[in-house]
Amino acid sequence: MFNQTRRWYAFNIRVLLVFCFIALSIVPCPGIELADEVDDATEKERQLNFFHEQVEPILARHCYDCHSHRSQSIESGLALDWRSGWESGGARGKAIVPSKPEESLLIRAVQHQDAKLKMPEEKLADSEIELLIRWVQGGAYDDRVSEPKLEEPRDWWSLKPLDQPSIPAVKNADESNNPIDAFVSAKLQQAGLSHSPAASPREIVRRLYLDLIGLPPTIEDVAAFEQDPSDAAYEAMVDRLLASERYGERWARHWMDTIHFAESHGYEHDVGRDHAWPYRDYLIRSLNADKDWATLIREQLAVDYYKPDATDLLPALGFLGAGTFDLSTYSTGPVTFDYIDRDDMVTQTMAAFVSTTANCARCHAHKFDPITQEDYYSLQAVFSGVLKGDVGYDADSAIANERRRLNRLLDAARRRDKSILQSDPAQQMVAKWLQSHRDPATWSELRPVSFVSSDGATLTRDDNGVIVASGANPETDIYTLTGQTGLKKITALQLELFPHDSLPMKGPGRCQNGNLHLSEVAITVFSAGKSSGEPLKIARASADFNQEGWGIERAIDGNAKTAWGIFPEIGKPHQAVFELAEPIALTPDATITVVLKQLHGGSHLIGAFRVSMTDAALPSVAIMPADVRAALAIEETQRTESLNLLLAAHAVAEVASGQLQRLPEQSQVYAVGKSVQIPAGNGKYQAGAIAEPKKVHLLQRGQIDKPKQEIPPGALVVLDHARQSFAVSESMTEPMRRAALAEWLSHRENVLTWRSAVNRAWHYHFGRGLCDTPSDFGRMGGVPSHPELIDWLAVWFRDSAGGSMKQLHRLIVTSHTYRQASATREEPAGVDSENRLLWRQNSHRLDADAFRDFVLSVSGKLDFTMYGPSVQHFKQSPGPQSTPNLDYATYDWNTPGSNRRSIYRYVWRGIPDPLMAALDFPDLGLLSPVRSESASPLQALALMNNSFVLHFGQAMADDVVKIEADPAMQVKIVVQRCWLREPSEGEVKTMMAHVSEFGLASLCRVLMNSSEFLMVQ
């Protein structure tokens, strides 16, 4: 709390420079002749211009970050943003001695003359230094005599308090009652303009479908509306589309652009993220369910805090994992990585929800907006407790509960928590376990008829059945034993290792340090009369001791590169038990083969060992720690309380971990967490974990080698609502930090949030926001054309619509402003050529995703399958390092799933799909709040010749030929599908001429390239 207050104070005394040199007041000096006065005036004007045009920009560019009122603290007390500043100078004294550059500290500093006074660090250009010298030489003319003026930080449209303006009383176009039309009409009328008439039924149906669901209507849909173009029919259509599951598929894409969601890391190791898709599914489901905006914010930032029991919603955190991940810097430059990766999360979160470029304050206070460096680093601190990577979750909350229960028991066992271990449920578990462990298992030696080394070691069996290796000591070895036990069934195998005088360090291994590595164990039963053996599945392994990182489970994981080891417990006997998945009945003549693979290398081989089997019931055979075995050996009545607790802890841990192993495997989502698995390419993962949130420091000039004070979590101080959620910042834990930011963002008082949400929706409905920089509402962003309308919509969306996006869409698309024609008109075009006043709707080209879906749709091949792993429209092969090679060119479009909607496409950040890229699918290395729309010869080539277009052109022709035999009718049908209208006779004739020579598919290809197909009017 203190911290926040201090920062708030610091902010208020901070000032923003206002340049107001409009009036040039030149005071003639007394006693000077009139003629000279004129000359003097001219000279002063010249000096003034010189200063403001040439000198001041240099000071502003290179010095103001630290030496002006707008910097957070005026460094060394030297301000260069007004005359008195440099006259009185800073800690080192007067900065400028007019007419004496050589005596002026400022000049010496920029010339880097003194080793201790080199300013700025990056030396100015010689030309700039020359200009400064010239200025000082000429008397250092500077008319900035008044101290830079305070500017109210919230004196900017997007930061002003959010009050709902009253709806202008104007006569609306088409007698609309929609408030949007009133606001737009008021502005139009001021400019002497008016709305355009309504778009034609065909245009509006096509526009609405593509806008709300991203798919075209059928010609029947168009015809129906042409029959009944009433408001009621229109509204029914709107409701139907908003209720369609296709809606979420369309609008999820917009949000994914906004937050640069893609399914690979980017950078050098552009590794795929095969578990990123659950976030996409979360988005589609949430948008279709019309979750209110505040809920969407809270879930995406901290669903684990708000809804810990709704584990199926955990993929919401995929929001924070949307961006890039530099695996290389993560591995080799960890400090750099932390700041850069958190920057990615901060930038994205602030741009997406509050249209703020907080990241501009990384190196210095934001140059244009009221955002301090402390604000920025406080936002970094919000995310300093999480890492990006795959996080496990249970989509089924019942399983999640069970997992939680068992983990709590495991944890209690680890902590020897009496209250839990002595509770009734735990005691029942303990009793049952003790029952099953009353009688220790008896083991029967596998009496081998043969035992061989694959690599030439000599194996000798002594009287006790212990096999000792000697002679050749190869790098790796495989021992194969074949024999019988005399048992009628077996449930487990025991491997005993023994120290032996012949072994280095007395063994039990043959490595110089006495260690060994058992890579894999295989057991096979051969029954009489059967030519092939039956491999036995091993379910669980336990050992009396596991070397750190070389646990016994590694001997049964099917991976020859991992193994069990016993270092540093050398020179001692050890045991390992391998429990079979199911008991196996043995015929008397059955033989058993045991294979012990030791493939690690470096002669990590077994030196002395014995193999035996048991028929005892599971799980009593598992190896127990020595202290547990000792406790069990004591009569029950003789056990002390601490021994009972020890046994209870062991029993509970055994039972709980057994049950945990039987739970279904967790699902994975690429998101953020304290403990994650980072995709590292070629199917490999790197474990990453953050125990406690890392300390975040303010970095001077954004440089990691210049850390200043530690900064606790927080948000923008200029909007000081919800600061109590950060109040306990010192003790704040993960995920409270993220939740605190979510509270700040979703707060009804956050004026940016609500303005941002409505403007972003508007952007997609009109091709342009009321503020045309949807992710930047700062002073460098666009100036809104209708600020009152944004405010009215923001309050309406927050209060009346309860944050419902679907209600907002409905309000917008039912307005006349939305429904009006997009054709240009000469008169308004002369006044407002950019259509900022919305005298018509904007037309646009289909974006890449809509184009692709449109093609699939008209080809009759669109597959509506929803959800699940993304479809890869490329062939993947191993690359030079962890990034694979992707081959888009030879992809077979007959592959199942390839005709699903574009939202299910696997988007590889660094290796884009050439067709999609040609159609302006954005580079998702950065946030993409607005897609560009270009036309180029390369785009034309892609549209004509890309295999996707050619394949589905053929598919469309095949589909039409199946349902219609008459060639002229076929042409009519393809035109109906692509253009949603009947072709004219002339058009049919021209097209028939082409079709008769080159076939229907060729026409389909042409139509998919046509402007009437690609443009949305």
Place this chain on the structure above:
Amino acid sequence: MNSQNSKQIDRVQNEAVASLSRRQLLLGGGSLACLALADMLASNGSLRASEVVSDVQGDSQASKAVVTRSPKVKRVIQLFMTGGASPMDTFDYKPELERLHGQMLGPKDKPEGFTAPAGAIMKSPFPFQQHGETGRWVSSVFPEQAKLVDEMAFLMAMTTKTNVHGPGTYMMNSGFLLPGFPCLGAWVSYALGNLTDNLPTFVVLPDARGLPYNQKGCFSAGFLPSTHEGLVIQASSKTALPDLFADQSKFGYATAEASQDGLELLQAINGKFAGAHGGDARLESRLASYELAAKMQLSAPEAFDLSQESQETHRSYGLDQAPTEDFGRRCLLARRMIERGVRFVQVWSGPQGAVNNWDNHGNIQTELPPMALSVDRPIAALLRDLKSRGLDQDTLVIWTTEFGRTPFAQGSLGRDHNGGSFVTWLWGAGVKPGVSYGQSDDWGYQAVENKTWCYDLHATILHMLGIDHLKLTVRQNGIDRRLTDVHGRVIHEILNS
């Protein structure tokens, strides 16, 4: 195009050119019409952005916004050595390393971005000799380039902000450590447009063995329109440009005749549609884009056909020998493209990864020479060829890499990443031949004198192209983005006049 419509377009264009820079056009509030118009300016035969911007005598205001002077350079070939080419084993002779060889003098803690702790000081395993009248020291790995040092200008103290390949390669191409920013080639395409309608403006020739670090990120247009991204061409593939023609082996219906007739039908349909939607410049722009596509179809195959070059040329570029074949082919292709009006060509040496590039962690003595061999002769041939054809009069060639390497051994024979100092050379139009600017310390570890950053290199290249790097900006998420971020100084010391 009907006449009224065409007049309207002309009027719009003239007004636009009279009052707006290309950048303002694109950003004219982000309006779509403006975008299309700007792109049309870049590609429309009647009014090319290249003419608009580079013809300072003309009456366009656009030129004044960006152009500083009449440009010396019209086209650029960027040779990029993937992995961090070692300076102290190539161009930056450090006798001090011989004296200190074997001593543990490096940083005790592993610096950020090093892949291992620093080992002992390691001298170069290669002998150095002085070459040319300028007496430049060059190691034995570059015997052919050594003969041309008098024509090159060297930046001997380049430095960067990172020791990691991904961010480093981004930085040397886009000026930023992060993905998503336009690279130099894209900015040049954006600012100047094309020199020819027949070929793409910005072409990328990656190593046949794979893409460099960041995949296509270093050829990206970032937040600029996608038109400006580098077009990747696999020099060894049969089809010159991707999707230049339909693949008839898969799609039998898309014959050359069907494509031709289809294009005519399309243009008729689209023309009619444009006429019915008068005043929409984007529709005209779409029409133009297909016309230009047809032109490319006519010209591109010839441009990529190396069989038209003489045996002697093939030999001089090293196409007859396995080690130089791939890089040589791409250098030769680069020359053919530059000659035919491609504005910017990137030629990459080496893919990403642990082998076959300049990232010689394991053993400088065995890993560096094959890389040096693969590029040395082709580069020398390229420079001589450009000169003999007079292309050096308006072509700039840049040789660079993402960072240098440590003077300390990694293991006992390799060198680790080092952003402290590395070498770049420039050659061709506008370059002062034989100069050297900047100096690294006695070990070649850090740049100490006249340090230059990618910002300065980029500012200089833009300057040579007639572009003021301070004025070439695009507003993106609250910042007027430049290729040179908030830095950059034109290195006049290496420029002719």
